Amino acid sequence: MLSPQKSPNRKGRGLLQFPSKFVSTYPDKDTDLSTGEDGPSSHRFYLFACIDLAVKSSIVSLFWNEKKRHWNPEYSEQFVLQPSLFFYILARVAITHSYLIGNPVVKGIVGAGVLSLPAGIAAFGNAPSAAVPAVALIAFIGALSAYGFGLTGRVCAMTKATTYRAAWAESLGAKSSWISAWTVTFKTCCAILAYSMILGETFQSIIAAATGNVFSTWLVLPTITAGVLLPLCMLKNLSSLAPFSLLGSLGMLYTAIAMFWRYITKAYTVSGKFGSDLAPHLRPAFGSIGASGIFNAKSAILLGMLSTAYMARK
């Protein structure tokens, strides 16, 4: 359990030595962040030391690559591929792992559309048969999305266009092509804005778990942005990130397999291996509203989730 009493000794270390006005005391033990069991304090110290060391070595690498003492964009890729940054990333992953596993209340940290879908089903039903129309709905909307994707490619084949805007211009006219350009740009802007907000919260929580102090997002987010995101975004060729993206998707596949295993082994039933570990509001609960619940107005919640690009903080 994290303890505010342990935190002052660890406040501000090396590069992460912040003015005290940015540091608030860690929430008391009744708050969400501290409800989980955390590792021993030495473990947190080790992790924090890792991240600190890695940040330092990354910055040293940056200056190493900044030959002739001026910023040369040609070296940005070399910088990011430095082993030290790799180590930094691994350290961050380790901390994330430590925090996420140690804390049962992961809400407010990260989320992914697919991981919210069970709640979408639960919004309109609570009996197992409610999964049947939900699966049908997911498949139907997915198929329509695939059709739309295919349609766009076919338009490109007909018009010889190579971009979305060009496809619009060739099929509907150049004058109105600004509609598609603005839509795509605004949509991606919304996406990265959401990313920034989530990353800010995520790292604020991770640092809190590691140090026992809650730093302001005004400090955390700019630090993460300047120290991690900016070098990555300045890469000329982001292909080096492709394996990591693929890893993330394979992780989803792993998650599906793990969920299947936990389901068939009944690990979360009352008599199951983890049945008594959870808070009452997280334990399995089944009722009598099954497939017929899809006709309930609340099924619109699932539809809303499947409604593409739907981002909502509830």
Next chain:
Amino acid sequence: MALFVLVCPTAVVAPIGLRGVSTLTCILVTCILVTCILVTDFNAPKFYTELKDNTVPRYMTVVGTSFGISIGLFASMAALGFLTFGGNSAGLILSNYSPKDTLMGISKIAVALSLVFSYPLAFVGFRDGVLDLLKVKERKPALMNSLTVGLLSFVTLLALIIPDVSFVLSFAGSTLGNALVYIFPALMFRGAVKKQPSPSKLQKFESKAVVGTALFGLIMGAVGAVKAIQSIM
């Protein structure tokens, strides 16, 4: 308060560089996109253009396979999560699993990884969009670096000063997202068929049928917009 976020690694294709890639690689990358979000339509031109031996049948095979895999993953994860926890399924289903459950704990790392490494990919999509709007043709390194710093600072500042943009995100997402997936492709297809010198009967029929998907997109957008408005009332 649960957090629902559709992680959106938009415009992944451009930075990854799919030029001349094999069908299998293309399927894998499409799965990356589709698994994270079903809005990928504005990447479709790049997929088609950069697919090796890009013919419509090959392209449709890639699309069908990758969407099929992703839909299967979506459906199975949604069903398994619900069948395990029923009416108490949390907004982020991983929250339901015990912190002592190492098997599920590993998957949380995967989600965190996905988040960190998707950011630059999504950012490049935004930067390209801005360059497109500004009609910049010559992309010099100095300009790209300055723009990257500027846009990243702008977005970071927005994320800091705006306490809650959930309404804007959900409203714009449901309307614009649906427009990109269902409405725009349908309109473009109708326009393209009309400009064909001698469209086939099937193309003529399909150009009428796609109105249905556009209408569906309108309904989906309306549902999403209503949910967004309800969330602030």
